[in-house]
Amino acid sequence: MNIDMIDAAAQRLQGHVRRTPLLSSPFLDDIAGRRVLVKPECLQHTGSFKFRGGWSAVSALDPQVRARGVIAFSSGNHAQGVALAARSHGVPAVIIMPKDAPRAKIDGTRALGAEVVLYDRATEDRDAIGAQLSAKRQLTLIKPFDEPQVIAGQGTTGLEIAAQAAEVGVSTADVIVCCGGGGLTSGIALALEARAPGLRVRPAEPKGFDDVARSLAAGEILSNTAPPSGLCDAILTPHPGDLTFPIMARLCGPGLVVTEDEAQHAMALAFRHLRVVAEPGGAVALAAALFHGDEITGDAVIVTISGGNVDADIFATALQRFPV
Amino acid sequence: MNIDMIDAAAQRLQGHVRRTPLLSSPFLDDIAGRRVLVKPECLQHTGSFKFRGGWSAVSALDPQVRARGVIAFSSGNHAQGVALAARSHGVPAVIIMPKDAPRAKIDGTRALGAEVVLYDRATEDRDAIGAQLSAKRQLTLIKPFDEPQVIAGQGTTGLEIAAQAAEVGVSTADVIVCCGGGGLTSGIALALEARAPGLRVRPAEPKGFDDVARSLAAGEILSNTAPPSGLCDAILTPHPGDLTFPIMARLCGPGLVVTEDEAQHAMALAFRHLRVVAEPGGAVALAAALFHGDEITGDAVIVTISGGNVDADIFATALQRFPV
Numbered sequence: 001m002n003i004d005m006i007d008a009a010a011q012r013l014q015g016h017v018r019r020t021p022l023l024s025s026p027f028l029d030d031i032a033g034r035r036v037l038v039k040p041e042c043l044q045h046t047g048s049f050k051f052r053g054g055w056s057a058v059s060a061l062d063p064q065v066r067a068r069g070v071i072a073f074s075s076g077n078h079a080q081g082v083a084l085a086a087r088s089h090g091v092p093a094v095i096i097m098p099k100d101a102p103r104a105k106i107d108g109t110r111a112l113g114a115e116v117v118l119y120d121r122a123t124e125d126r127d128a129i130g131a132q133l134s135a136k137r138q139l140t141l142i143k144p145f146d147e148p149q150v151i152a153g154q155g156t157t158g159l160e161i162a163a164q165a166a167e168v169g170v171s172t173a174d175v176i177v178c179c180g181g182g183g184l185t186s187g188i189a190l191a192l193e194a195r196a197p198g199l200r201v202r203p204a205e206p207k208g209f210d211d212v213a214r215s216l217a218a219g220e221i222l223s224n225t226a227p228p229s230g231l232c233d234a235i236l237t238p239h240p241g242d243l244t245f246p247i248m249a250r251l252c253g254p255g256l257v258v259t260e261d262e263a264q265h266a267m268a269l270a271f272r273h274l275r276v277v278a279e280p281g282g283a284v285a286l287a288a289a290l291f292h293g294d295e296i297t298g299d300a301v302i303v304t305i306s307g308g309n310v311d312a313d314i315f316a317t318a319l320q321r322f323p324v
Numbered sequence: 325m326n327i328d329m330i331d332a333a334a335q336r337l338q339g340h341v342r343r344t345p346l347l348s349s350p351f352l353d354d355i356a357g358r359r360v361l362v363k364p365e366c367l368q369h370t371g372s373f374k375f376r377g378g379w380s381a382v383s384a385l386d387p388q389v390r391a392r393g394v395i396a397f398s399s400g401n402h403a404q405g406v407a408l409a410a411r412s413h414g415v416p417a418v419i420i421m422p423k424d425a426p427r428a429k430i431d432g433t434r435a436l437g438a439e440v441v442l443y444d445r446a447t448e449d450r451d452a453i454g455a456q457l458s459a460k461r462q463l464t465l466i467k468p469f470d471e472p473q474v475i476a477g478q479g480t481t482g483l484e485i486a487a488q489a490a491e492v493g494v495s496t497a498d499v500i501v502c503c504g505g506g507g508l509t510s511g512i513a514l515a516l517e518a519r520a521p522g523l524r525v526r527p528a529e530p531k532g533f534d535d536v537a538r539s540l541a542a543g544e545i546l547s548n549t550a551p552p553s554g555l556c557d558a559i560l561t562p563h564p565g566d567l568t569f570p571i572m573a574r575l576c577g578p579g580l581v582v583t584e585d586e587a588q589h590a591m592a593l594a595f596r597h598l599r600v601v602a603e604p605g606g607a608v609a610l611a612a613a614l615f616h617g618d619e620i621t622g623d624a625v626i627v628t629i630s631g632g633n634v635d636a637d638i639f640a641t642a643l644q645r646f647p648v
Contacts, residue, residue, distance in 0.1 A: 021345055023367065026408075027435060042599040043347065084350075104596065111351060268636070272428065275366040275632030277599035308599030312592070312643040319636040 001148055001247060003194035006155035006187065009056040013156055016088070017052055018044050022164040022302075025273035031290050035300040037170065038286065039161055040276045042308025046080035046108070048234070048282070049157055049184050049306050050144075054081030056153025057142045058089050066091050071139040073097075073126050075233050076105025077307050078144040083114035094139055096130050102233060102279075102311050121228065145183030146241030154184040158191025161302060165196060170300045172198040176256060176285040178306035179203035179212050180235035182244030188304075189251035199302065202253040204285040206232040206260060211239045212248065213255025221245050231260050231314065234281035234307055256288035256295055263287045267315065268322035270305065279310035280318075325472055325571060327518035330479035330511065333380040337480055340412070341376055342368050346488040346626075349597035355614050359624040361494065362610065363485055364600045366632025370404035370432070372558070372606070373481055373508050373630050374468075378405030380477025381466045382413050390415050395463040397421075397450050399557050400429025401631050402468040407438035418463060420454050426557060426603075426635050445552065469507030470565030478508040482515025485626060489520060494624045496522040500580060500609040502630035503527035503536050504559035506568030512628075513575035523626065526577040528609040530556040530584060535563045536572065537579025545569050555584050555638065558605030558631055580612035580619055587611045591639065592646035594629060603634035604642075 023038040041049035058070060069092035072082040079095040086093035093114040097106055098121045110116050117133070119126050134141055143150060161175060175192065177185045182203070189201040203212045209232065211224045221239055228236035240248065258266075263280045266287035270278045278286065285303040289296065347362040365373035382394060393416035396406040403419040410417035417438040421430055422445045434440050441457070443450050458465055467474060485499060499516065501509045506527070513525040527536045532550050539546045545563055552560035564572065582590075587604045590611035594602045602610065609627040613620065 018345060018347075021342060021367065023342075027432075040599075043345065047599050108351075271601055271636070271639070275364075275371050275601040277595055277601065312595070312647060315595070316640040316643055319640055323636060 001151055001190060001243065003190060005148060005152040006159060006191050009149065009152035010156045010159055012059040013052060013055055013153065016055055017156065019160055020044055022168065023274050027273045028269065028290065032301065033293050034298065036289055037165065037168065037300060037302045038274060038305060039157065039302065040274065040305045041157060042276055042278055042282055042305050046084050047307055047309045048077035048081065049154055050077040050081030051084060052156050053150035053153035053183060054078065054085040054142065057147060057149040058082065058085040060149040061140060065140055068138045069093060070142050071130060071134050072142045072144065073130055074144055075101045076109065076309060077234050079105065079109040079114065080112055082142050083109050083112035087113045094133060096126050102309065104309050104311050108309065145181030146243045148243065151183050151187045151243065155187030155191045157184065158188035159195060161188065162192055162196035162199065165199060165302060171196065173298050173300040173302050174253060174296050175199050175201045175302040176204050176288050177201055177304050178235055178282055178285045179205050181237040182212060182240045182248050184304065184306060185252065186244040186247035189247060193251055200253050201251060202256055203248065204256045204258060204288040205235065206230065206263060206284055207257050209236050210255060210257045213257055215240050215245060216249060216252060216255055219249065232263060232281035232284060234279060235284070256292055258284050258287040258291065262291045264318040265322040266290055267318040268324045271319060272324045276305060277308040277310065277315065278305045279307050282307040325475055325514060325567065327514060329472060329476040330483060330515050333473065333476035334480045334483055336383040337376060337379055337477065340379055341480065343484055344368055346492065347598050351597045352593065352614065356625065357617050358622065360613055361489065361492065361624060361626045362598060362629060363481065363626065364598065364629045365481060366600055366602055366606055366629050370408050371631055371633045372401035372405065373478055374401040374405030375408060376480050377474035377477035377507060378402065378409040378466065381471060381473040382406065382409040384473040385464060389464055392462045393417060394466050395454060395458050396466045396468065397454055398468055399425045400433065400633060401558050403429065403433040403438065404436060406466050407433050407436035411437045418457060420450050426633065428633050428635050432633065469505030470567045472567065475507050475511045475567065479511030479515045481508065482512035483519060485512065486516055486520035486523065489523060489626060495520065497622050497624040497626050498577060498620050499523050499525045499626040500528050500612050501525055501628050502559055502606055502609045503529050505561040506536060506564045506572055508628065508630060509576065510568040510571035513571060517575055524577050525575060526580055527572065528580045528582060528612040529559065530554065530587060530608055531581050533560050534579060534581045537581055539564050539569060540573060540576060540579055543573065556587060556605035556608060558603055580616055582608050582611040582615065586615045588642040589646040590614055591642040592648050595643060596648045600629060601632040601634065601639065602629045603631050606631040
């Protein structure tokens with residue numbers, strides 16, 4: 001993994017990916033006690049940064065291999081990213097999703113033309129289901145994060161952050177990234193290492209699912225003890241990846257951990273002051289910037305909103321619980 | 325009014341205004357039966373396009389005049405745009421707002437450092453209040469739409485639409501614009517006349533407040549008969565302006581009129597498929613594109629979302645009434 005792969009992914013994504021803006025609000029600056037710059041990947045195609053990695057991976061395949069189709073496991077955002085990338089390339093996509101994924105994500109994936117196979121997180125082995133289907137139909141597996149071309153695609157977010165931070169005069173800051181398996185985090189870290197070395201990436205995770213923060217502190221890959229559940233469905237991976245962890249260990253600062261309440265509060269503040277829709281897992285970095293300022297240094301902080309695919313009732317509950 | 329004034333406003337706005345992206349979703353394309361391109365000015369500073377006109381007008385003032393301060397009448401979006409522009413220029417702002425304006429807008433205006441004077445729409449004359457204050461403190465009135473530098477500022481939205489439509493290969497389309505007094509509509513129309521003559525502006529209004537549509541049809545300025553009330557507070561002006569109407573009459577196609585239900589439905593669809601927050605008045609153009617397709621021709625349509633300053637309960641109600 002290196003910056004050349006990210007530059008190459010940016011080339012393949014040119015004209016297909018949306019260059020999301022860098023948002024800000026004086027009200028958020030006041031709450032955080034420093035300047036807050038927000039990269040809203042909820043505005044990306046399919047509503048999350050995952051479209052970048054999906055497109056990068058699908059577009060990098062040998063055309064004959066690609067024509068047979070692709071397969072992915074996902075609770076939703078990677079699913080939609082791969083589904084749209086596959087459809088745009090005119091090839092089939094099979095997506096294996098947990099039965100309890102948000103309806104918005106299951107429906108969205110189906111509507112993008114993918115064949116959705118649902119499984120039970122508690123009783124079924126998604127890897128076995130995937131391996132069987134993949135072998136039978138000669139589909140290429142697009143892993144959600146531990147895959148070089150996926151990391152390269154997510155890293156294009158970092159290229160944009162480097163350019164956009166420079167445009168607004170920010171050259172030194174923590175860049176807080178919503179972190180599941182570490183694809184976005186490690187991709188952005190690689191991009192910033194090359195293009196904006198004064199910007200340091202720090203992963204943000206929900207409490208109880210802070211495998212990356214603990215792994216970084218321990219210097220080795222540790223797993224979450226609890227089974228994945230809760231509001232932050234998008235980023236509940238069991239442990240950092242074999243590819244992503246060494247990159248994060250080399251380049252990232254300490255992880256930040258926020259509560260579900262803080263994530264919901266950040267959703268309400270993003271609604272009011274940025275007018276964007278953040279899903280709970282997509283709001284953990286903003287929550288860290290707003291409510292864990294004592295763990296951050298510097299006059300400015302940059303955060304990702306990684307996705308905005310949230311069911312209406314969950315969104316409305318966040319607005320109601322945290323009137324702002 | 326001409327394109328040179330809009331170009332000059334764009335120069336003054338450079339580095340201060342946000343270049344909002346052009347969003348799209350295959351799901352909205354399916355509903356509309358054509359390609360839908362959305363210019364989300366809800367992502368602009370202060371949550372609406374009004375910041376453009378506010379900044380344009382404040383920045384165009386003679387510095388000595390500006391230093392005494394500015395005054396504006398507004399139900400909210402113009403208020404916040406002028407307040408932030410004034411604060412950024414280091415000058416005072418007095419804003420006269422109706423008592424029944426959305427709380428989000430009143431609070432937002434105060435928090436941006438403006439002095440807010442509330443009045444009763446039914447019993448008090450805002451013009452008299454404004455004239456008195458203005459004379460006493462030598463404040464410069466920044467009118468919400470019928471003011472050349474305000475129209476020029478709003479017109480910068482049109483410069484961006486012209487460039488962004490060209491980038492995605494659209495050179496012929498209707499451009500539906502949420503319309504109150506016609507500042508945004510006439511500004512965009514002037515910009516497109518010069519830079520993208522294949523793009524034709526059409527105003528969108530809520531039912532019962534279709535003064536612009538009726539005025540365009542009649543060829544003369546007509547007023548709304550009902551007093552301003554309802555969800556679409558941002559665009560409930562009594563009649564088109566003396567400056568804006570001739571521009572619209574010369575350049576715009578027929579007006580489109582949508583119901584409040586259609587506006588709420590469009591808010592819910594923008595939440596789900598674009599992940600942006602639209603206020604009711606800011607959603608009327610999208611509603612027209614989605615639900616009045618038979619009044620539009622062409623393979624593509626461009627719409628503005630003019631603002632996103634909406635109270636949480638009104639937003640939640642729209643999501644609940646229109647599950648998507």
